[in-house]
Amino acid sequence: MENIFDIKFTFEQKVKEEVILKFSTKQGGSFNIFSHYWECFAWAAVIGFIRDEKLPLQTRQAERPFTLNTMRNGNGEKIVQSLICMCVAKAGSLDILKNPNDAINLINQYANGGFHYILKMIENGENSFNDLEKVKQEIFRRELVV
Template sequence: MENIFEIKFTFEQKIKENIIEKFATKQGGNFNVFTYHWQCFAWAATIGFFYGEKRKLTSPLADKPFNLNTMRNNNGDKIAQALICLCISKTGSLDILKEPKQAIDLINEYANGGFYYIQKLIDNGENSFNDLEKIKQEIFNREVA
């Protein structure tokens, strides 16, 4: 059985170009919001899980630069654990962990849905994504029903 922490995540090339590289500064972004691509991915996954935005990936796909181990090795251990917990929550069963590839695929789909949600806001003129404090508000100041 594959180790869930070693399976690489996937995202669409246009998402990498339009959102990830815009917000993740270590790899060339503009706005100093996130240091790593995986942080932007986790943000999108959280938005996808929160809003129930799940979307299959379409080609072309970007390279697969990180996995849950990458997160753990860069001070993101709790984020990696949270993504796994959100995955379990959405399926309603621990059985998803018996098929690690399916769990990673599910996280990928929710992240992709989150990226499209973010893109839709940007396309509709939402400019608060250029401000770190407003992004923090988007992440932390929600009312959970």
């Protein structure tokens, strides 16, 4: 059985081009909200979990996926713990961790739901995501969907 920390996340090429590259400075984006792909991915995952929006990956997947280890090694230990906790909460049982591929797939689906929500917001004229305070508000002002 694979270790949950070594299984690669993935995302659609479209969201890489239209969200991740736009908001991740280190990878060439024009804004400075996130320094790494995984930070933008975690932002989308949190939005997906909070809004209870999950979507399976449908279009071509982007290259260079990362792992929970990548996050953990990039000072994201608390983010890793949070993603795992949200995954368990949405699955309704710790049993999701018995098959790490299922857990990573669930996180991928919620991140994809979050990315598509972000894309929809951008298409509807939202242009303030390059403001860190707006990003925080998007995450923390939401009511939990139960």
